[in-house]
Amino acid sequence: MAHGQRQVHVDRSARGGRRHRPGPARTTPSARDGVTAADDDRGAPEFDARAVPFALIAWAVVGFALAVDPRPVLVVVAAVAVCGALAGLVEGLRAHALRVVAVALFGVAVAVGALVRVDAVREHPAAELATRGAHVEIDAVVTSDPRRTGGGVFQVIGADLRVVRHHDAEVRGRGAIVVTSSDRGWADVGPGTVVRFDASLAAATRPDLTVAAARAPDAPRILAPPPWHHRAATALRERFAEACAAGLSADPAGLLPGLVVGDTSHLSVRVQRDFTAAGLSHLTAVSGANVSIVLGAVLLLVRVLGVPPRLGAVAAGIVLCAFVFVARPDPSVLRAAAMGAILLLALVVGRRRQALPALAVSVTALVIVRPELATSWGFALSVVATAGLIVVVPRCVERLRERGWPRALAEAVVVAVVAGVVTAPLIAAMSGTVSLVSMLANLLVAPVIAAVTIVGAITAVVAAVDVGAARYPAALAEYPLRWVVAVAEQAAVTKGAVLQVPTGLAGGLWTVAGLVATGAIVWWLLRAVFGVGVSGGVGGAWQDRVCEFSFLRAAPGIGTGIRHVGIRQRSSRAGRRRASRRARGLPRDRWGRRQREPGSGSRGDPGDPHAGR
Incomplete structure (x- = not known):
């Protein structure tokens, strides 16, 4: 190609009806975009939501x-x-109809599978004995x-039924x-x-695949010990709890196993009650943060040792399976492990x-393989919170970073608020309570939770040896x-x-209405107190700012003052210049603001006719 000629690339995807914004084409991402070649997927949306309809239809159908x-x-x-x-027979609706048909047919297949599983439970011999309140002898696997x-009076456990003996009849x-x-x-x-064990059966009240509820008056007789992997997991949990009891005082010793592996058996009833009232009970349920720490540690170790990435991923998968056994396959653990x-992969x-x-x-995979998760409150809370994050x-x-907030502070505040808002309706529907201090409590303990979890993981690894x-x-x-116990x-x-609040759907709807009303009141107060006015008129172009409050720029700084106030800010030349700087990936200054290029028309620069307006 001759010097000075421009190479023109023709985007043939435009024939399919796509409309592209005018501007210079970008063929490869640059370093300032924060995208590496391994992570690049040109043409992919910011959030790939193609699998979301299948997950929603599967969850709804099974539930x-x-x-x-x-x-x-x-x-x-x-x-x-x-x-x-x-x-799909209509020409203009064919593309959308195909998507609807695909999701609906998938829902039909899932519904058929759920129908088979539910009918098998309803026709189980133990279910018929449960309706009569029969006294039976049961062989089961815990x-x-x-x-x-x-x-603390009753012990509640799950078991997998094997044999039921009623009088002289034996049902397997x-x-x-x-x-x-x-x-x-x-x-x-x-x-x-x-x-x-001997037990009296009763009809199951849970909306899942439970066949019956059994009330056992006496201790069970052990027919066979657990397999080796269950024994190893239980031994590690016990050694970890013993190490915590030796190195910590009473309440912290009971809390650390809960934060790391979800073991709350050593946590006092008082602390559990305080955690529930403060909205901190989710900390003792293993979630994605625990899995991230485990996988991150393994991948970092294999990288230091020079192991190829694929073998490192296999090693991380093996460690992930072991972690699931140690933490027990609860709903939140399964969700986090499946994502990991x-x-x-x-x-x-x-x-x-x-x-x-x-x-x-x-x-999608979990509700198909284990349908009982579709009606589990723990699974729903885990999924909704993760989706919000x-x-x-x-x-x-x-948005907060653009206004000068330090990243750590912005993430702590946003995570606490978002997690509290998206899970509040579910918690209200489940328990009939709404904690008014949960967001503040989570914000106060957030700085120490990650460090404590890492220290606890190290303690568990050392406890396995000594x-x-x-x-x-x-x-x-x-x-x-x-500190965490004191905050709770x-x-x-x-x-x-x-x-x-009322339990069930009514409580959830009341909570949603309360959150919407609270947000509207806060928005109105911000407009009234900080003088946010309405200006513009016919032809005024308005730019909606969601989750943006410009007065928050002053929060992390010292003596910076309130520079801008506005929830909805009219588009201006200055605003367009800031957007242009974001698009060009210009670096930030110490307060997180985008720096200007030399001669780009900063305030007081005569090269910009609009400077200072």
Whole structure:
């Protein structure tokens, strides 16, 4: 090509009806875009939401099938598929109709699978005995750790049914049951143990695949110990708890295992009650943060050792499976582990790693493989909170960063607010309470949670080798854990900290209405107090600013003053120049503001005729 000639690239995708904004074409990302070649996926949207409809339809279909009846769901989804197919005959609706048909047909397949599973539970012999309140002898495999209810009197565990004996009849068949007992002998029974016990059956009240509820008056008889992997996981949990007890005082010693592996068996009832009232109970449920720490540590180690990335991803996957056994496969653990596994798979095959598709695929797979998760409050809270962190938090953090907030402060504030807002309706529907101090409490403990979790993970690894040596890293978390306990205690005793609302759908709707009303009042007060006026008139172009409050620029600075006030800011030449600087990826100054290029028309520069206006 001759010198000075311009190479022209023709974008043939425009023939498909796409409209492109005018401007210089970009063929490869640059370093200032913050995108590397490995992560680049040209043409991909910021959030790839193609898998989201499939996750929503699978979750809705399975949840409704378990809670009500799968047959109406099957009819409705099939009708939608037929309507979509008929709409596909119309030329202008063909592309959209194909998407609707694909999602609806997927929903039909999921509904059929749910129908088969629900019918199998309803026709189980133990379900028929439960309706009569029969007294039976049961052989079962324990599937969960005992947990205290009603002031610690009852032990509630999950079990997988194997054999039911009633009088002289013996019925074999697998099914999930829930066992309650006041006998202390159940407290030492761990997952994987094969037990035999006498019980009276009752109909299951949970909207899941539970066959029956069993009330056992006596301790179980052990038929077989747990397999080796369950024994190893239980031993690690016990050694970790022993190291915490040796290196920490009472309340921190019970809290650290809960933060790291979700073990709340050593946490006092008072602390549990305070955490619930303060809206901090989610800290003792293993979630994505724990999985991120585990996977991040493994991937960092294999990189230091020079292991190839794909082998490192395989090693991280093995460690992830071991972590699931140690933390127990609770709903939040399964969600986080599924997302981690999908992201590791993307690393192995060399695909772009995106959180939203990973979440959608995880939800779809989990509700199909384990339908009972579709009606689990813990699973719903985990998914909703994760979706809020993926979709909302990055945008709001970037807005605050543009106004000079330090990244750590912006992330702490936004995460606490977003997590509290998106989960409040579910918590209200589940428990009938709304914590008015949860956002503040989460914001106060956020600076220490990550460090405490890392220290706890190190303690657990050391405890696997030497319990005596593990007490020393555990002691480092003493005062941070005391701070967390103190925040929960003060939040719980605050007068009016908990608001009572109806349970179920009514409570969730009331909470949503309250959040909307609160947001509107805050918005109106900001306009009134800070003098946000309405100007413009006919032809005035307005730029909506979501999650943007310009007066917050002054918060992290000292003596900077309130420079700008505005929730909706009219588009101006200065605003367009700032947007241009963001698009060109210009560096930021110490306050997070975009720097100007030399001679670009800063205030007082005679090269810009509009400077200073």
